[in-house]
Each structure stands twice: as structure tokens, then as C-alpha cells.
Amino acid sequence: MRFTATLLAAAATCLPCAVAAESPELPATPRSAIEFGPSTQRAFDRSGDLVSLEERPDGSLNVRQNGSFQNVSVARVGPGGKIETYCTTDSGRARDWMARLDGRPANVEAVAPAGGDPK
Amino acid sequence: MRCVIATGLITALLGLVMPEFAPLHAATIVIQNNDGVGEGFNETDAPPNGNQVGNNPGANLGEMRVNVFNAAAQRWGQLLNSAITITIAAEFNDLFCDQFSAVLGQAAATGTAANFGAGSANVAYHIALAESLAGFNINGGDAEVTATFNSAVDSGNANCLGGGGFYYGLDGNAPDGTTPLFVVVLHELAHGLGFSQLADVGPGGTGEFTGTGGFPDAFSRNLHDLETAKSWDTMSNGERLASAVNDPDLVWEGTQVTAQRTQFLDPAPEVDINAPPGIVGTHPANFGEEPTIVLPMGGVTADVVDGDALVGDPCADTSGAMAGRIVLYDLPAGCSAAFPAFLAEFSGAVGVIIANTSATGLPDMSGQITNQDVTIPYVGVMQQVGTDLRANIGSANATIGESDTVLNGENQGMLRMFAPSPFVMGSSVSHWASEARPDLLMESARGELGYNQVDLTLPAMNDIGWSVNVDLGEIFFMHGFEDP
Numbered sequence: 001m002r003f004t005a006t007l008l009a010a011a012a013t014c015l016p017c018a019v020a021a022e023s024p025e026l027p028a029t030p031r032s033a034i035e036f037g038p039s040t041q042r043a044f045d046r047s048g049d050l051v052s053l054e055e056r057p058d059g060s061l062n063v064r065q066n067g068s069f070q071n072v073s074v075a076r077v078g079p080g081g082k083i084e085t086y087c088t089t090d091s092g093r094a095r096d097w098m099a100r101l102d103g104r105p106a107n108v109e110a111v112a113p114a115g116g117d118p119k
Numbered sequence: 120m121r122c123v124i125a126t127g128l129i130t131a132l133l134g135l136v137m138p139e140f141a142p143l144h145a146a147t148i149v150i151q152n153n154d155g156v157g158e159g160f161n162e163t164d165a166p167p168n169g170n171q172v173g174n175n176p177g178a179n180l181g182e183m184r185v186n187v188f189n190a191a192a193q194r195w196g197q198l199l200n201s202a203i204t205i206t207i208a209a210e211f212n213d214l215f216c217d218q219f220s221a222v223l224g225q226a227a228a229t230g231t232a233a234n235f236g237a238g239s240a241n242v243a244y245h246i247a248l249a250e251s252l253a254g255f256n257i258n259g260g261d262a263e264v265t266a267t268f269n270s271a272v273d274s275g276n277a278n279c280l281g282g283g284g285f286y287y288g289l290d291g292n293a294p295d296g297t298t299p300l301f302v303v304v305l306h307e308l309a310h311g312l313g314f315s316q317l318a319d320v321g322p323g324g325t326g327e328f329t330g331t332g333g334f335p336d337a338f339s340r341n342l343h344d345l346e347t348a349k350s351w352d353t354m355s356n357g358e359r360l361a362s363a364v365n366d367p368d369l370v371w372e373g374t375q376v377t378a379q380r381t382q383f384l385d386p387a388p389e390v391d392i393n394a395p396p397g398i399v400g401t402h403p404a405n406f407g408e409e410p411t412i413v414l415p416m417g418g419v420t421a422d423v424v425d426g427d428a429l430v431g432d433p434c435a436d437t438s439g440a441m442a443g444r445i446v447l448y449d450l451p452a453g454c455s456a457a458f459p460a461f462l463a464e465f466s467g468a469v470g471v472i473i474a475n476t477s478a479t480g481l482p483d484m485s486g487q488i489t490n491q492d493v494t495i496p497y498v499g500v501m502q503q504v505g506t507d508l509r510a511n512i513g514s515a516n517a518t519i520g521e522s523d524t525v526l527n528g529e530n531q532g533m534l535r536m537f538a539p540s541p542f543v544m545g546s547s548v549s550h551w552a553s554e555a556r557p558d559l560l561m562e563s564a565r566g567e568l569g570y571n572q573v574d575l576t577l578p579a580m581n582d583i584g585w586s587v588n589v590d591l592g593e594i595f596f597m598h599g600f601e602d603p
Contacts, residue, residue, distance in 0.1 A: 027218075028219050029218075029220045036214075036215055037214055039212065040215065043225040043227070046330065048319065048327070051329065053332045060232060060234045060236070060257075061234060061332050063230045063233075063243065064229060064261075065230055065330055067265065069228075070227035070265070071225065071549060072225040074222050075298055076221075077219050079487060080295060080489050082296070083281075083283065083297065085303060085564070087306060087310075087547065087564075087565075088547040088563060089321065092322060093321075
């Protein structure tokens with residue numbers, strides 16, 4: 001049985017009268033439009049290029065990350081306007097998640113069954 | 120402008136003292152305000168929306184931000200011991216924000232130290248922890264943690280996350296449309312205090328400990344790969360790269376988290392195949408994200424039918440043949456797992472099994488339906504389980520139930536890290552697995568958390584070397600409420 005917004009009552013032998021349909025996907029920022037500013041780009045950097053090392057006479061090693069190696073919390077508008085948050089150290093992962101390209105589409109609504117209780 | 124705007128000094132308490140560390144007292148954590156006049160922590164405007172205030176006593180945005188950061192700092196100051204003041208260099212700046220998404224904030228330790236006369240040799244400690252172990256200030260006048268948060272979120276402009284802004288209440292009552300700042304700051308400060316690994320294990324990474332000058336960091340020493348039977352500090356760079364996406368085999372092996380996890384985690388779901396004899400067995404599973412799932416005592420047992428064979432589109436179709444059955448689907452490509460579960464329940468199914476379409480790991484069961492409830496249990500299983508069931512449709516019978524031995528989010532008795540596969544576009548190993556239930560503070564995605572909840576973060580801090588100010592065996596967690 002196919003559920004669409006225009007489906008009429010099901011055959012009496014199978015189900016109560018009801019219809020259900022998926023709503024469109026949640027809107028999201030296109031991945032190409034997500035531009036991290038300089039400090040956030042720096043935060044995601046894990047190459048070690050921004051790191052400075054200080055070897056001290058006592059044999060200790062002091063390392064400064066100079067704004068790199070940070071954990072970045074990002075947010076997106078979720079179902080019902082609820083704000084979802086996510087923390088990552090990878091800029092690509094952040095973009096994918098913000099653009100809702102993180103693997104799972106967010107189908108958010110089913111039209112309420114016309115017959116009330118689905119069972 | 121730089122100034123110390125508050126202290127997190129708590130009356131010194133006697134805490135746990137690790138034999139190899141100096142006697143300590145509750146940490147003093149101060150917020151260093153790096154904002155200029157009239158901006159960030161010095162903003163004199165009110166929040167754009169009245170529902171952003173909650174119980175925060177601040178007179179304006181700046182004061183409210185100060186209060187939130189102070190509260191988070193004090194929370195960690197209560198729980199961690201250090202004789203050395205920990206300074207958090209904090210500011211608000213305009214970061215990326217548009218109508219649908221934003222950067223909220225970023226934080227980290229400002230550096231690390233190794234071979235400073237305390238702790239283990241040739242191990243890099245996040246600087247606040249290193250100073251706690253050493254008993255002296257290592258990095259001079261520098262802050263130990265850096266934190267930058269997004270002032271654009273509070274612009275009141277609908278073109279930034281819908282205009283809802285940060286929620287500044289010092290409670291767990293953030294209205295929909297707002298972002299609770301306290302829990303995000305609490306989470307980020309934990310990273311800065313040591314809950315983060317410092318290897319380059321993202322896409323294109325080298326696997327090296329590039330953030331430490333080459334030494335393994337104290338956090339990574341607790342990461343263990345069950346497949347290779349190695350910890351991150353003993354791996355080659357290549358092994359570390361592979362391990363970073365090796366869910367479910369990347370786990371935390373630290374003794375305190377392992378011991379305390381039973382205080383926090385609920386039993387994991389599992390699928391028992393009861394028939395036919397050739398495929399009888401018990402298999403790990405993960406729950407769907409719908410919060411309304413009801414799993415009866417003893418689970419649900421039924422014959423299994425192949426949902427993908429019964430319907431043309433699991434995201435839109437259902438069938439009367441599902442009544443009284445457990446319905447098997449492959450993880451659908453066009454919708455979240457909640458949709459076939461909803462439709463199956465609609466047709467009278469008693470449970471749903473979603474098989475991963477990738478060869479390794481459990482499927483992504485995220486996604487909810489906002490205006491409908493799914494009450495039947497729907498769980499994800501590994502691809503092979505689905506293959507076995509599908510090959511025996513007609514005689515397959517299964518039970519969806521709770522494990523007596525396995526907790527949510529663990530593997531072989533140890534808490535899993537967030538090392539997702541097949542999402543190989545970068546993992547975030549500095550977080551717990553998303554399957555942990557109830558939700559934990561240091562999961563990558565913010566879940567249902569109690570205000571002030573630190574849960575297994577504290578035993579993890581102990582595992583990496585922090586002296587903690589509470590008896591870990593007496594922490595009592597009951598779905599969001601913690602004492603102390």
C-alpha cells in the first residue's frame with residue numbers, strides 16, 4: 001500500500017483508514033556556502049604547522065598550539081526549530097553535518113493519519 | 120582588553136590524592152576577558168529575545184555571558200584539583216552564522232608539556248593538567264585554555280540560526296529555538312582541560328601526534344583498539360589513522376571510566392535469532408533515535424518478515440503482512456530509520472530490525488519524526504545479521520531485547536569512542552560513541568542532558584591524570600541528576 005497525501009481509505013481487509021506522507025527535507029546551508037573564518041580555520045588545523053615547540057634546559061618540552069587543535073561546536077536548525085549541536089575537530093565533517101550531508105536525511109513529519117490511531 | 124573577571128575559587132576540600140601527584144585542593148579557574156569595550160563579555164545591550172534570559176541575574180548580555188562562563192568554570196573547579204590557577208582566555212567574536220547553521224564556539228588547551236618532572240615520562244599533558252601535576256606554573260603568563268564563542272548568534276537576526284540566540288539560563292530550561300550556552304561551554308572547557316586527543320587523524324592526516332611535538336598525549340593513552348589489541352600510544356601512525364574510524368573497536372580502556380560506566384549506562388539492545396538452528400545467536404544492536412520506544416520486559420519475539428520485499432519504498436509504503444511480525448529492512452537511503460519503523464508499526468508490526476548496508480559497524484539510527492511517535496522497538500544490526508535473516512525468511516524468528524551483559528555504547532566492557540564508519544570524512548575521536556544511553560556530556564552531538572551533568576567525564580579526567588575532588592564510587596546518576 002502506498003501512502004500519499006491523496007490516498008483514500010485502505011481496503012477493509014487490511015488497515016484502518018489513514019494516510020501518511022513524508023514532508024520535504026529540512027532546509028540546510030549548502031556545503032559550498034559554509035565559509036569558516038580565519039580563527040575557525042586555524043582551530044581545525046591539526047597539521048602541526050602552527051605549533052611551536054620549546055625545549056627547555058631541564059629536558060622538558062613545552063608546546064603551544066597557537067589556536068590550532070581546537071574542538072569546534074557547530075549548530076543547525078533541526079525539526080520543529082530545535083537547535084541541534086555537534087562538536088568536531090574536522091572541518092569537512094563540520095560542513096557535512098551543517099549542510100545535512102552527514103548520511104541520514106531528516107524526514108521530519110508524517111501527515112497525521114486520517115483515521116486517528118494508526119493501529 | 121584583558122582582565123580577570125571572576126574566580127572559580129571553592130573552599131579547599133580534601134580530595135583523592137594519587138600517590139604520584141602532589142597534594143592538591145579544588146581548582147581555581149578564572150576567566151580572562153579578552154573582549155574590547157562594549158563587545159562580547161562587555162556587551163551592554165540586553166539579549167534580543169526575552170526568552171534567552173532564564174534565571175541568569177546578569178543585567179545585560181555581557182554580564183550574562185560572564186555568569187555562564189563563571190558557572191561552567193566553577194563546576195570544573197569544584198571537581199578537579201590543582202594548586203595552580205587555571206586561566207581561560209575567552210572572548211566572543213563574529214563567527215560563521217547563517218539562517219540554518221552556525222559555529223557556536225571553539226576551545227582547546229593552549230598547549231601541552233612533557234617531561235616536566237611529574238606524570239609519566241614522554242607523555243604530553245594538556246597544560247592545565249601538567250601544571251596540576253607539576254605543582255608549578257609551566258607556561259608563564261599564558262592562559263591554559265582558549266575559548267572563542269560566536270557573538271553573531273545573539274544578533275537577533277533570523278538570518279543567524281533563526282534568530283533565537285543563546286540561552287543564558289543557569290538551568291536546563293532552554294526554549295526551543297535557543298542554544299543553551301552553559302552546556303556547550305561546559306563541554307568545550309572539558310576539551311580544554313584534557314578531554315581531547317592531539318593526533319592528526321582526520322582525512323589526509325598523518326596519524327602523528329602533531330599537537331604535542333611527537334609525544335602521545337595523556338588522553339590518547341587511554342584509547343585502545345580491540346581489533347589490533349593496541350593502545351594509541353603504542354601504534355604506528357598508520358595504525359592510528361585506521362583506528363580513528365574503527366568503530367565499534369575503538370574504546371576507552373582507562374580504569375575509572377570502565378569501573379564507573381555501570382553507574383551511568385543503560386543495558387544495550389540486542390537481537391537474538393531464535394530460529395532456524397543454523398543462524399541462532401545473539402547480536403549487538405543499537406536503538407533508533409525516537410524517544411518514545413517502549414521495550415517490554417523480556418523484549419518482543421516474533422517471526423521475521425522481509426520489509427524490503429513487501430514494499431516498494433520503505434520510506435513511504437507499508438503492508439498488512441507486517442502485522443504481528445518483526446520487520447527486517449536494510450538501512451534505507453531515502454529516509455531516516457524512524458520512517459520504516461513508523462510505517463511498520465502502523466501496520467501492526469511489533470518490532471523492526473534495520474540492517475546496516477556497510478560491511479562494518481552498526482547502522483546510523485539517527486532521525487526522528489516530529490509529529491508522530493514510534494513506540495515499537497526498532498534497532499540496528501550489522502549487515503551480516505540482516506543477510507542471515509533475509510536468507511531464512513519464512514523460518515526466521517527473533518527477539519529484540521535488552522542485554523544482560525552489555526551496556527549501551529560499550530564493547531567488551533569498555534566505553535566506545537566516536538570513530539564512525541562509514542563516515543570516513545573525518546572522525547572526532549575526542550568524544551564518546553553516540554550509542555551511549557543515557558546521553559553523556561562528551562558525546563559529539565548534544566543529547567538529553569541534565570544541567571550541570573558531567574557523568575563519565577570526571578572518571579575520564581581521573582584516568583588521564585587529574586586528581587578529582589569527589590569519590591568516584593559515590594557519584595550517583597539518575598537520568599540527568601547527579602550528586603554532587
